[in-house]
Amino acid sequence: MHLELTPEALLAQLGYTQNEQTVKQMNDIIAHTDNFHAFSQHIPSFNDALAVEKGYIAMSNTQPYLKIKCDEDSSADNLSAFTALVKHWEEKYKLNLKKVEQKHTYYLLGQH
16 A cells, blocks of 8 residues: 655644645755655654654755754764665665765765
8 A cells, every 4th residue: 555645744743733835845855856756755754763763754945855854962882773774765665875975974866
């Protein structure tokens, strides 16, 4: 069964308040992300898995993409586990990620 998340449902899953501006931003993200609907149903479970390692998925304020980020105050163990988890999901769902230099942040550009 293929579940397609609406922009409003995805906002709720990621903890955002739904308003005109956030819905527009999520629609822009969906439009710019390659094959978004092919993997979007996995975003909530990916976000839940990241939370264990002090990570999360958020809307970027500077790029039209979702970003995967780890809290800056995370321990080395959390950062290592966070990185391994991101790599696992990247391979499993054939995601195209762009790492931000000097940060534990990745832009989710889409799916291959």
